[in-house]
Every structure is written in C-alpha cells, then in structure tokens.
Amino acid sequence: MKTSACGCALGLAAGAAIFNAFCFVPGVFAAENGATITPFGVTDFGAGMLPPSTPFGTVGVRAAYYSADVVKNGRGDRIDNDFDLTVKTIGLAYIHMSETQLFGASVGFGTIIPLMDINGSLTVPTPGGPFTLAGEDFALGDIQIMPLMLQWNAPPNLFVNASLQVQAPTGSYDVNEPFNVGTNHWAIAPLVGFTYLTDGGFEISSRIELNFNTENPDTDYTSGVEYKQEFAVGQHFGPWTLGAGGYVYQQLSDDTGPTAGDGNRGRVMALGPAISFFEPGLPVMSLHAYREFAAENRAEGVNVAFRIGMAF
Numbered sequence: 280m281k282t283s284a285c286g287c288a289l290g291l292a293a294g295a296a297i298f299n300a301f302c303f304v305p306g307v308f309a310a311e312n313g314a315t316i317t318p319f320g321v322t323d324f325g326a327g328m329l330p331p332s333t334p335f336g337t338v339g340v341r342a343a344y345y346s347a348d349v350v351k352n353g354r355g356d357r358i359d360n361d362f363d364l365t366v367k368t369i370g371l372a373y374i375h376m377s378e379t380q381l382f383g384a385s386v387g388f389g390t391i392i393p394l395m396d397i398n399g400s401l402t403v404p405t406p407g408g409p410f411t412l413a414g415e416d417f418a419l420g421d422i423q424i425m426p427l428m429l430q431w432n433a434p435p436n437l438f439v440n441a442s443l444q445v446q447a448p449t450g451s452y453d454v455n456e457p458f459n460v461g462t463n464h465w466a467i468a469p470l471v472g473f474t475y476l477t478d479g480g481f482e483i484s485s486r487i488e489l490n491f492n493t494e495n496p497d498t499d500y501t502s503g504v505e506y507k508q509e510f511a512v513g514q515h516f517g518p519w520t521l522g523a524g525g526y527v528y529q530q531l532s533d534d535t536g537p538t539a540g541d542g543n544r545g546r547v548m549a550l551g552p553a554i555s556f557f558e559p560g561l562p563v564m565s566l567h568a569y570r571e572f573a574a575e576n577r578a579e580g581v582n583v584a585f586r587i588g589m590a591f
Contacts, residue, residue, distance in 0.1 A: 347580025
C-alpha cells in the first residue's frame with residue numbers, strides 16, 4: 280500500500296472514526312407526520328469505523344441545521360400549504376470501545392443526548408377557510424442508546440461495524456401541538472457500516488439502517504419500517520478528505536392508524552459536498568451540506584451538519 284493511503288487508513292481509524300458512531304441525532308417528527316423517526320445526514324466519510332479503544336472513551340458534538348419550505352404528496356407533487364420548517368440541533372455524545380472481543384470484533388457502547396429547536400408553520404383547509412398552524416419547541420429530544428457496538432478491521436483497506444440503536448421517548452411532546460421535538464414512541468434500529476480505501480487514498484463509505492417503530496399511544500399511530508442508506512465518496516489529501524455524500528430513504532411498510540390514509544410511505548434522496556479533517560493529536564472534524572430531492576409523502580429541504588469529536 281502506498282504511504283499516502285496508509286496514512287489515510289491510520290488517520291481514519293484513529294480519528295475520523297471517533298465521531299461517526301455518535302452522530303445519531305434524533306429526528307423531528309414521527310413518520311406519521313411525513314418524516315423519519317431518526318435523522319438523515321448522520322455519517323459521511325469513515326462510516327465503517329467506530330472510535331478506538333481508549334481509557335476514557337470518546338466525546339463529541341454534532342450541530343445540524345435543516346430547513347424546508349416544500350412538502351410533497353405520494354405522487355411527488357408539491358402541496359401548496361405555505362409550509363415552512365426550520366430545525367436546529369446540538370447532539371452531545373459519548374462512546375466507549377473496550378478491549379473485549381465478540382465474533383472477532385471489538386465491543387463498545389454509547390449514548391447521544393440531543394437538544395433541539397424547531398420552528399414551523401403550515402396552512403390547512405377548513406370549512407371556514409384556510410387556517411394556519413404554527414408552533415415552536417425548544418427542548419430535550421429523544422435520547423438514543425447503543426447498548427452494543429461491534430467493530431471489525433481488515434487493515435489497511437476494509438473496516439466494518441454493526442450496532443444496535445434504541446431511541447427512547449424522552450423528548451418533549453404534546454399531542455395538541457403541530458411541531459414537537461419528541462416522537463412519543465420507541466424505535467429500534469440495527470445498523471451496518473463499511474469503509475473501503477484504495478491504495479491511492481480513494482474512499483467509499485456507506486451505512487445502512489432499518490427503523491422498527493412502536494405505537495404512539497397518544498395517537499394510536501404506528502409508523503412503518505424505514506430503510507435508510509447514507510454514503511460518501513472522496514479522495515484523501517494529507518489530513519483532508521474531499522468528496523460528496525448523501526442518503527436514500529424509503530419506507531418499506533405502511534403506517535397504521537386512524538390517519539394513515541393510503542399508508543403514508545415516505546421517500547427522499549439527497550446529494551451534496553462533504554469534507555473532513557484529521558491530524559493526529561487534534562479533534563476530528565467533518566462538514567457536509569446536502570440538498571434533498573425526489574421526495575414523496577414528506578418535506579424536501581436542505582440538510583447541513585458539522586461534527587467534531589475526540590478520543591481520550
């Protein structure tokens with residue numbers, strides 16, 4: 280392997296990996312309201328790498344901004360309802376990877392605590408004419424726990440991980456409010472990620488997730504199973520990685536409940552530039568900006584996220 284590629288692999292394994300596992304920041308709505316339960320744009324480069332084993336673990340922060348003024352129906356047509364949504368999130372995370380081995384993998388665990396600020400409005404038709412719904416919520420979101428995280432390394436080229444993620448209904452929620460930071464139900468998500476590096480330092484990374492959702496007891500609504508795949512491709516130049524990333528989201532099964540309609544299956548895709556930086560001894564940082572398209576039964580907007588983390 281060339282020196283440049285070896286440096287890429289070692290840098291990612293010791294640095295860029297430290298934030299990819301803890302960037303899960305809970306989403307804004309339940310799928311019953313046209314959005315995913317867990318967030319988009321979580322990983323980009325180094326998706327197959329969990330943090331290294333260290334005495335005190337890894338800590339990090341993810342700051343995210345999402346904005347949309349378009350909602351599309353099941354045919355992908357824009358709904359004219361003066362929709363506007365802005366979500367700002369700060370996620371604080373901790374991960375500890377141990378020296379314990381299971382199935383040939385390093386074993387770890389982690390948790391994420393999000394603080395969210397949501398502001399939205401939309402107009403709905405009524406017998407008496409159009410009525411505008413508006414609201415905002417600034418509070419703790421749904422906490423996520425990863426009780427089991429596994430990391431397999433086949434250096435210098437291939438890195439694979441698997442995790443189990445449990446999202447608890449800890450976030451602020453009021454059934455009478457149109458916009459909430461909490462989802463008011465549990466979600467279980469198995470995840471698998473991989474990163475492959477060529478000898479020339481070209482990287483291909485991806486992460487696949489399935490969401491299994493329980494019923495919202497205040498609405499008797501259960502969101503369907505959701506499939507999400509995030510990806511990034513880029514070239515390493517010393518401590519920098521430059522390229523592009525995005526995600527694909529598809530709801531695999533119908534929602535069920537009194538307002539589920541035709542099943543409310545959502546879909547969306549996104550693409551955009553991505554960049555990361557890692558220098559040994561310094562925090563690892565990453566920034567991406569994605570534009571969504573091809574949405575069905577959900578909002579379509581812009582997703583920007585900055586991540587910083589360090590192992591101790």
